[in-house]
Amino acid sequence: MNLTEFDQAEIAAARDQNAPTRRATVPALEALLFTPVPVLDHGFVRVIDYMGDDAAVVQAARVSYGRGTRKVSEDEGLIRYLMRHRHSTPFEMCEIKFHVKLPIFVARQWIRHRTANVNEYSARYSVMDREFYIPAPEHLAAQSASNRQGRGDVLEGDEAAAVLALLREDADRNYSHYEYMLNEAEADPDRRGLARELARMNLTLNAYTQWYWKTDLHNLFHFLSLRADSHAQYEIRVYADAMLAMTRAWVPASCRAFEEYRLGAVSFSATMLAILRRMLAGEAVDQASSGLSKREWGEMMSVLHR
Amino acid sequence: MNLTEFDQAEIAAARDQNAPTRRATVPALEALLFTPVPVLDHGFVRVIDYMGDDAAVVQAARVSYGRGTRKVSEDEGLIRYLMRHRHSTPFEMCEIKFHVKLPIFVARQWIRHRTANVNEYSARYSVMDREFYIPAPEHLAAQSASNRQGRGDVLEGDEAAAVLALLREDADRNYSHYEYMLNEAEADPDRRGLARELARMNLTLNAYTQWYWKTDLHNLFHFLSLRADSHAQYEIRVYADAMLAMTRAWVPASCRAFEEYRLGAVSFSATMLAILRRMLAGEAVDQASSGLSKREWGEMMSVLHR
Amino acid sequence: MNLTEFDQAEIAAARDQNAPTRRATVPALEALLFTPVPVLDHGFVRVIDYMGDDAAVVQAARVSYGRGTRKVSEDEGLIRYLMRHRHSTPFEMCEIKFHVKLPIFVARQWIRHRTANVNEYSARYSVMDREFYIPAPEHLAAQSASNRQGRGDVLEGDEAAAVLALLREDADRNYSHYEYMLNEAEADPDRRGLARELARMNLTLNAYTQWYWKTDLHNLFHFLSLRADSHAQYEIRVYADAMLAMTRAWVPASCRAFEEYRLGAVSFSATMLAILRRMLAGEAVDQASSGLSKREWGEMMSVLHR
Amino acid sequence: MNLTEFDQAEIAAARDQNAPTRRATVPALEALLFTPVPVLDHGFVRVIDYMGDDAAVVQAARVSYGRGTRKVSEDEGLIRYLMRHRHSTPFEMCEIKFHVKLPIFVARQWIRHRTANVNEYSARYSVMDREFYIPAPEHLAAQSASNRQGRGDVLEGDEAAAVLALLREDADRNYSHYEYMLNEAEADPDRRGLARELARMNLTLNAYTQWYWKTDLHNLFHFLSLRADSHAQYEIRVYADAMLAMTRAWVPASCRAFEEYRLGAVSFSATMLAILRRMLAGEAVDQASSGLSKREWGEMMSVLHR
Structure with a gap:
């Protein structure tokens, strides 16, 4: 992950903000706020805003019960009860917003989770950066023979070297041609330059994009249950793992219940x-x-x- | 609106909270936080949490544009542009949570807005309060002759008096019978008491319920455009009007754009x-x-x- | 369930339609089409349209696999695989539309399933019918002592008689006053009549309403998993049970997989x-x-x- | 658009199906069913299933009104009224399913419409075809100087030739390397072959993908209002235009109302x-x-x- 000086200054400025609020705050998540956690070779994920905490889940659940049942000591028990019995609406009362930098082929899987708000960097309006995902050698997996969506052993030797060279050269060449077609930087005055919305089609699917992604805690748990799972592709799972760690800091009791009753649970037919x-x-x-x-x-x- | 001493103490305690946060804060909305605004005879609406501000809308929009366009002076112009051209996703980056007390027949209209998170007081688990909406005399409208969903002139004299008496007596009697069937308060030991989930069916549609209702700014604007409109039923419009005032305190520039390009706009075929x-x-x-x-x-x- | 002669003629006419189509058709569901199945004392549910069949689920799943895997003999195995591994999108490719008549307090639970299309009879525009749900004596349950959302033993003797009488009289009286306030049938020329949108608030929560409710197969299964379950309130479970039977006629292989891996399954933490x-x-x-x-x-x- | 003999046989077989149904049928749409309409150089769109017709919109709207208002002669007027006043739920009662073949960069715009059901060809499971979008010379537009998301004049002469050559060569070379890395066809026994889920990242964004896309009529109209609009990128607009023509065949009255009150309408602030x-x-x-x-x-x- 390369952050420009500009990026670093912006993050530092955001972290220096400090205002009083009457809203629920979570010091453990405040400590992480805005700081990017590196994922893959050039990606990152960071929390940039949140609403609510474990107590907000409890508060929403207790609307249903009336006053008599409010005992602070029972909060975690109530959260576990909600998770166990799939009473999902109280978890929708918390909201979180991430800023993510990720390869386009990962973004294409991720966007299938429809119950989220998204603003993505637009290659129609803006010029993309010269950054691509190239797998680390230990993640350069062969096709699994037994499982068509799975990975087998890691490639080695000449085959690995050849693959890495091709991925690097093709992404780089295509990006150079993208820049040439745009004719924006050091422009040749004799050429008009291709429209950005067209030139982008020459980029490869490992080019990095970025977006703001905002969702509620229930839908975040659903995302994590699918993407922090061993069946998920490695390149999206590493994002989910980083987000799971952030979720633990944010809503520790809800997250413990999630790991007990969802992530670590098994369904028998x-x-x-x-x-x-x-x-x-x-x-x-x-x-x-x-x-x-x-x-x-x-x-x-x-x-x-x- | 009657608040018990318990309610008042709880609101005061919530308003006394004060923690530092790195998140965007809006002092004008902080000033309103948790305080119920009376609506109808026993209802209220209050903001209990929020995420983001006008700058969060701008920030999300600028993900698309890259760095070069960041000029603070242009923020309101950008917000107006987004609203005018129905670029709705940046407005989804702000979130707000209301606590609302409202008659059941109003709740039945309101719930049709599906893109929101809701936790409602459950009459399956809990006993409802003895509170009903009785229209003020000036809102006791006749059926419009020309418009089947509209209201005509206000009822007067004996007819008005008769209607008000019926509404009051029927709601009250049905509630008393509800209590009797439950057999919970001052219980008769010779009766078992009807299940709450059944007894509630004897209540009238003007009984008050309450819920937490959370949505993003884009969907809030959509709600307000339909419900703060002259075609909306008076009894839901007063809630929308109160929420519109809160929205102005929260995101003033977005709200001005909304009033210019949506609420005050007209579509010509x-x-x-x-x-x-x-x-x-x-x-x-x-x-x-x-x-x-x-x-x-x-x-x-x-x-x-x- | 009382159907007027008008209703009966309309159903017969709909069932007499017969047009050729190139679309997937399911004879077992065609046989049920339009015919109302009675539920509770005055309610019903009937299928009025559908799109797709088991083969549409398979077809959508196979988009992912390419041509080589198409073997008809493996269709049920593939459907079971999809259900077992919660690959839900292929089940979204089938759609069904029901016409349901149901008590308002049941409708209020049902509407919380947001991923559906709904058109409900409007008491703002139209006059409601004089029809209320009165439980059969064997469903007149006491409040459970151990489980606040549950039912205990059935009420008996004087208590049962008193409850049934109250439910009947209150609903009936309130309806008569509703009619009186409307002043529409045999109208008194000296009264204006209260607006329909106001008069309805005098009705009780066991009044019947009706709606068209349309959803895809994945979301139908989700609805059924919650509402055809023993924890669901009896009055909504009977609708879910009737719909489950219709779903078996429509997509038998998908429904078998649903009953094996969802309805009959258990999750262990x-x-x-x-x-x-x-x-x-x-x-x-x-x-x-x-x-x-x-x-x-x-x-x-x-x-x-x- | 190249259809293999296999594809052609399959389409012919689907069109030969003919079963009787009691459901609403639309002969004008039946005539189009399954037949692909070519879009761009290798893409297509075709309707593969539908539910409902103009009468289903009317029927749903009339649930609100009760029986008295049913006059067939007023159906189009009612549809126009619904569209004019943005009563959108009756339009949700119709559903349509398309099969679309489209470049990946178009798919990335399209998928942002979240209220739809989608099953996409999976490059994790399957090998992609060697097919890319190369613009026709008359669509090879320069970047607009005045509008950052717009297109200016068409490129000409050497610049056009150079751009087309680069797009073609880069897509083709990257595909060849994709095949090489997979090592599946005419496999080299000394290489393991890279996992499909990884090799795909070498493909360019103009590679073709395909999906089933299913939505209701209200959300289809929303899609068309944004994508059959002059501000939409040409490469997605041509799909929307083709789908608009199909929608006219399916629900002619609703579509006329849509073109009058939405597509052809203007909003004044x-x-x-x-x-x-x-x-x-x-x-x-x-x-x-x-x-x-x-x-x-x-x-x-x-x-x-x-």
């Missing part, structure tokens, strides 16, 4: 539940007698005997 | 635009030669010659 | 999963050594030993 | 409205006395004197 009951009753069950396909049986066993 | 051009060219146009129906012609004339 | 592993390894675990609260331990045991 | 009134009263108003900025005055005059 009706058939699996019947198998579990047989097993706990002492019966020896194997795949043939389970009613599950080999694939599902394998999934179930790997969860139970991990 | 393709046919109306052709008529306007003929008129401005000096032609005398009447309904017969306009191509408009009598109704639309009337609407157009009333806008132009108000 | 991280802590519960650790307990399960200990149990399956032969260890005797009790609540004290489990790390669970008594409440959660009870929930877990009731699932495992049902 | 509060200040502009005051100016209009002065002008119509015979007053000579110029920019200096108008209260408008030069830019807004210019916009207003260009609308009035076009």
